[in-house]
């Protein structure tokens with residue numbers, strides 16, 4: 001039985017507690033039976049991603065990815081709900097978590113900054129699973145340093161013409177719509193970027209490469225070669241791109257922490273079961289204090305991560321505005337500590353812990369990228385230190 005007492009914490013409303021229980025019951029039925037499917041080939045992966053989006057949509061769960069007027073559940077994105085759902089899905093499979101969150105992240109800038117027309121055109125399809133969404137920020141020569149991006153969008157009459165490349169883009173190759181960040185040149189650096197919605201069939205758009213990664217999911221390299229999109233596909237105003245990217249990450253970084261928390265909880269559960277079952281030197285591993293110390297450290301890290309994740313989500317939901325520091329702390333601690341928790345679970349499993357097909361081996365691969373994407377741990381530290389220094393002035 002999973003440990004659910006944290007749902008009694010004051011961060012949650014009654015509807016969050018109901019959601020956590022209902023969603024877990026649904027995932028037990030609908031996701032658990034497919035959790036071990038891990039196709040390595042491109043077509044198998046794409047098919048699984050599409051199936052997961054359809055399944056999540058059929059359950060009504062993608063309604064949490066967009067605001068209410070455009071097919072969503074709540075008036076604004078409910079970060080606590082998104083966190084509870086990612087935490088739950090990650091306990092079953094990384095792929096299900098991936099397919100869920102990309103609908104929210106990929107459409108987040110439209111939810112937050114899109115015109116009425118763009119929201120009406122692109123959000124209902126995300127919520128009903130008929131359109132797959134992607135968020136295209138990183139480039140071959142600019143990952144952490146967003147303001148250094150080279151992709152350009154030039155105004156040409158009623159259109160923007162985009163030239164450049166994006167890389168390591170989740171859902172790249174299967175998405176129907178991409179939020180693309182590009183330099184429009186209103187000012188140097190961060191103040192000269194804009195965000196546009198690009199449809200997968202836009203002229204001049206192509207997916208030039210797909211990547212094999214340790215935890216496989218659709219991931220591609222995008223090329224924009226004189227790619228024309230209507231000027232009305234611009235999100236916010238010209239020059240708002242950096243703010244749009246960072247505001248979206250303010251919402252979704254806490255949810256990365258939540259996914260890490262889910263991986264850690266599953267690893268802890270696996271480790272507890274193994275420690276009770278495995279006999280070594282005549283008694284169960286769980287009887288050894290060295291193993292108990294590991295189990296205690298894991299439990300402590302899980303609760304500390306959960307406190308930071310739900311503090312951040314609660315702050316965003318109830319106070320609004322920027323939660324850059326809280327989200328950075330939640331992502332940094334939850335992802336780093338989850339890696340340690342999963343590593344200890346592998347250690348408790350001994351040799352079986354690194355065998356293909358054993359759950360902790362999969363978790364070990366699935367948790368790794370979370371310390372990198374949506375801002376590396378090093379970037380989160382810069383954000384936290386930057387705010388602490390500013391506050392001390």
Ligand code: COS
Nearest residue numbers: 137138143144146190243246247250322324373374375379
């Ligand atoms: N919400 C709204 N505005 C924000 C913001 C946020 N969360 N964060 C920054 N801004 C604004 C700032 O207010 C500032 O505007 P003003 O000059 O008008 O005050 C502007 O954006 C520049 O901000 P800042 O000076 O803090 O930017 P830096 O270049 O110092 O640092 C970092 C930016 C490194 C923190 C940022 O580029 C970052 O998070 N990088 C990681 C990117 C990432 O996550 N990549 C992964 C791709 S997605 S998988």
